[in-house]
Amino acid sequence: MKELEDRIRQEGVILSDTVLKVDSFLNHQVDTELALSIGREFGRLFADRGITKVLTIEASGIQFAMAAGIALKVPFVYAKKKKAVTLAEQVYSASVHSFTRQETYQVSLSRNYLGPNDRVLIVDDFLATGAALVGLVQIVREAGAELAGVGCVIEKGFQEGRRLLEDMGVHVHSLARISSMAPGEIHFVDNDAPIHVKEKV
Amino acid sequence: MKELEDRIRQEGVILSDTVLKVDSFLNHQVDTELALSIGREFGRLFADRGITKVLTIEASGIQFAMAAGIALKVPFVYAKKKKAVTLAEQVYSASVHSFTRQETYQVSLSRNYLGPNDRVLIVDDFLATGAALVGLVQIVREAGAELAGVGCVIEKGFQEGRRLLEDMGVHVHSLARISSMAPGEIHFVDNDAPIHVKEKV
Numbered sequence: 001m002k003e004l005e006d007r008i009r010q011e012g013v014i015l016s017d018t019v020l021k022v023d024s025f026l027n028h029q030v031d032t033e034l035a036l037s038i039g040r041e042f043g044r045l046f047a048d049r050g051i052t053k054v055l056t057i058e059a060s061g062i063q064f065a066m067a068a069g070i071a072l073k074v075p076f077v078y079a080k081k082k083k084a085v086t087l088a089e090q091v092y093s094a095s096v097h098s099f100t101r102q103e104t105y106q107v108s109l110s111r112n113y114l115g116p117n118d119r120v121l122i123v124d125d126f127l128a129t130g131a132a133l134v135g136l137v138q139i140v141r142e143a144g145a146e147l148a149g150v151g152c153v154i155e156k157g158f159q160e161g162r163r164l165l166e167d168m169g170v171h172v173h174s175l176a177r178i179s180s181m182a183p184g185e186i187h188f189v190d191n192d193a194p195i196h197v198k199e200k201v
Numbered sequence: 202m203k204e205l206e207d208r209i210r211q212e213g214v215i216l217s218d219t220v221l222k223v224d225s226f227l228n229h230q231v232d233t234e235l236a237l238s239i240g241r242e243f244g245r246l247f248a249d250r251g252i253t254k255v256l257t258i259e260a261s262g263i264q265f266a267m268a269a270g271i272a273l274k275v276p277f278v279y280a281k282k283k284k285a286v287t288l289a290e291q292v293y294s295a296s297v298h299s300f301t302r303q304e305t306y307q308v309s310l311s312r313n314y315l316g317p318n319d320r321v322l323i324v325d326d327f328l329a330t331g332a333a334l335v336g337l338v339q340i341v342r343e344a345g346a347e348l349a350g351v352g353c354v355i356e357k358g359f360q361e362g363r364r365l366l367e368d369m370g371v372h373v374h375s376l377a378r379i380s381s382m383a384p385g386e387i388h389f390v391d392n393d394a395p396i397h398v399k400e401k402v
Contacts, residue, residue, distance in 0.1 A: 029278045029314040032270035058260035059279065063267050069233035077230045078260065082302075101283075113230040 001041050001175040005188050007034060008154070008176055014183050018128075018156065026153065027060040027125050038175060039067020042123060042151045045173055046072065049148040051121045053077060053114065055140065057107060057132050061124040064153055068123050076123075079109045079136060092142045094135035099128075107135045109143075116144035127152035127174055130161025137170055149173060156181075157189055202242050202376040205354070206389055208235060209377055215384050219329075219357065227354065228261040228326050239376060240268020243324060243352045246374055247273065250349040253319045254278060256341065258308060258333050262325040265354055269324050277324075280310045280337060293343045295336035300329075308336045310344075317345035328353035328375055331362025338371055350374060357382075358390055 013021040025031040042064070054076035056065035062078055069076040082105070091108040098105065114120070122136045133150055140147045150165055155174030165172050177189035214222040226232040243265070255277035257266035263279055270277040283306070292309040299306065315321070323337045334351055341348045351366055356375030366373050378390035 023311065024313065025276075028281070028311055029276055030267065030270070031276050032267060032274075035267065036271065059263060059281075060259075062260060062263040066231065066233060066236065066264050066267055069231070070237065073233075075226075075230055075232050080229070080260075110224065110229055112225065 043071025114143040118145040244272025315344040319346040
């Protein structure tokens, strides 16, 4: 998705060979128009898949699940990272290890909001190690729902997430696939000329 | 907002005199069309206030901040509840005590995304004790930004949140104001006939 790759080149900040900060427009401050464009792109890619529900995980997946839900005219659900007092009913759950935060947390989703009649599109902001997305795939399978695929905004193609998901038989579509990066430059799959971006500030 | 009050009557589940579950359509599963309507209503209420940015807190405020940002054609930002590895720069911060979770957490927002030139609309899903919203007001003031007001989707008018915010000189607008509730019935401000809703399931 060219509009997205352009914004990553213009505003992304590469902190190391693995950490890309996009919090000026995607996951802290959010450009609502860009988020809607991202949702329309997911909508276009999965238009003929009979999606009934978009699934994501709090927090930074919510804006893209909402945008995809708008485009596909379906509700979205977000898995929670901690069991809340008001979430006392039976839940689907999976364990997820966050390499960014170096902690393991439980992801849960009410059984009321996903079931065998659903066709699900999973959406998230980043695909890197794939840990959170594997947890969401497990939840979809536990629910007996059909998984149409995983849509990611940005994929770090040099990490193992895509392989893990594809080994589970999951179709993965990322809107911007980074093949490699280092402070000062970033390469996208299908567009591999090095482009200089801002260094760590 | 009649559409919202109707949905609360139809689908809200009252667990006690203070706990209302709306997670089938607002904050776990999200009806994207309703969320967009809520955003349009915030947009209408604050249309002439020169808003430059919508501010909320992760996670369940995000869908409504996004909807308000869409309606007002401005970006939104969400304060985070935990300092992440990729959020190393200087932040505005405030302490918030969650009565639901019985814990105190730090709310933080990058200084890059709010400043003296901003006119801010704060949005959240619930106004109850007001703790999270008071924290967001403190962040807006620390940033030197102008606060146009607070927009809440549902207000529990029998809790102290509105008074706390109004004592700080903040304009509060809630789309559904509950004056009282108990398992089996709910009363809204301006529409005080008791209406029977689903009891705890």
